[in-house]
Amino acid sequence: MLTDKKRNFLLVLLVSGSVVAISFTFYFYQVFYSPNTLLETDQEYVLKIPSNATYAQVNKELYDEKVINDAVSFGFVAKVLGYQDAVKSGLYIVKPKMTNLELVRLLRSGKQAPIKLTFNTIRTKADLAEKITKNLEMSQEQFLKVIQDSVYIRKFDFDEESIMGMFIPNTYEVWWDTSPEELFDRMYTEYQRFWTEERKEKARNLGLTPKEVTTLASIVQAESQQKADERPKIAGLYLNRLDRGMYLQADPTLVFALGDFEIKRVLNVHKEIDSPYNTYRNLGLPPGPINLPDITSLDAVLNAENHDYLYMCAKDDFSGYHAFATNLAQHNANARRYQAALNRANIYK
Structure with a gap:
């Protein structure tokens, strides 16, 4: 039979063990399930983990930037869940009041925010x-x-x-x-x-490949930076010139060839540049686009207006629109008006 002394010892031992177990369980619960991120703000944090980053780097940033309040508890959970040896690069959104368990699971999963x-x-x-x-x-x-x-x-x-x-x-x-x-x-x-089959078919009907459509669209876009609604008409004009074997004579191709995008007035000397992008000296399209044409420009070529215009010149009111012409005499008259307007505005280059 147990003596009173032994019974008391076992009772103390049992109570002490229970206290330790309860304390450990409570601490375990706190470590895993208590909020530990952005405790003093309602703002999310964008965490960027570079390729080949180590766990130490991730932990340091989270603590230094006050994303996590307790780095030790976060490290414990990361160790238990195997994250310390499986860091995944990427961009992650850390939300306020996340638990260590939620944060480690997010980072370990590699579920980035696009x-x-x-x-x-x-x-x-x-x-x-x-x-x-x-x-x-x-x-x-x-x-x-x-x-x-x-x-x-x-x-x-x-x-x-x-x-x-x-x-x-x-x-x-x-x-x-x-x-x-x-x-x-x-x-x-x-x-x-x-490049759906429908768009490819439209390109074929124009006698162009998708790449050629892109190149022409880049010229159309450069000519219509201010007035996108004019693009189908401009596209129709250049297609007319291509069909007739005429030089495109597109000023934006000269600007691209020269590499000087500050030019506001193309001069005759610019037209002498030796470049495959000089459409005053080379027939057909240049070898590639002179910018990245957007979808409206690409579709403007594919759905170009059907008309007889062969020439265009910026309008002398500087509205961004063009004066179109079907013959050279009419075009020269439009060009003289525009050149006079440039002179009045003291724009010489």
Whole structure:
């Protein structure tokens, strides 16, 4: 039989064990299920985890930026759930009052928040690299290395002059840590999605390939930066010139060839530049687009107006619209009026 002393000892031991168990259970519950993120704000935090980041880097940013209140408890849960050895790069939205369990599960799952990728008003590859990588992990240099890789871009059936046309200005959802190669694959998919059988048929009816439509659309867009509603008419004019074997004589192609986008008045000396983009000296379309035409410009070519215009000149009221002509005499008269207006405005270059 147990003596009173032994019974008391066992009772104390049982009570003490129960207290420890309850305390441990309470602590375990607190560590896993108590809010631990952004306790002093209602604002979400955008966490960007770079490729090849370590757990220590993630933990440090979360604590230094006061995203988590208790780094030790977060580390414990991360260890238990195996996150410390399985960090996934990406962009994650950390919400206020998340528990350690919720946060670790989010980061371990790799369920990123997509970002909206928008690019427009692009003239050169450098412009595109700057705009397209602005909110991505990849650098401009990484993007340019791929777009300038003549061997790599052949997989998409593009060359160095035409590759820009694969990027159709729009808004896309992508992952922040997408690689340049993944981005190119995505843009090619979007390019194929845009070029439906209906659009391809319209291009064939014009005697153009999709790439040629893109090149012509870039010229049309450059000619109608202020007045998009005029694009189908301008497209019809250039198609008329192509059909008749005439030089396109598109001033924006000279500006592109010169690489000086501040030019407001194209002069005769500019027309002498030795470049495949000089449509005053080379028949047909230039070898590639002179900007990234948007969807309205592409569709303006595919749905060009049917008319007899062969010439156009900016109107002398500087409205952004053009004066169209069917013959050279009429065009020269329009051009003289516009040149006089430029002179009055002291615009000489």
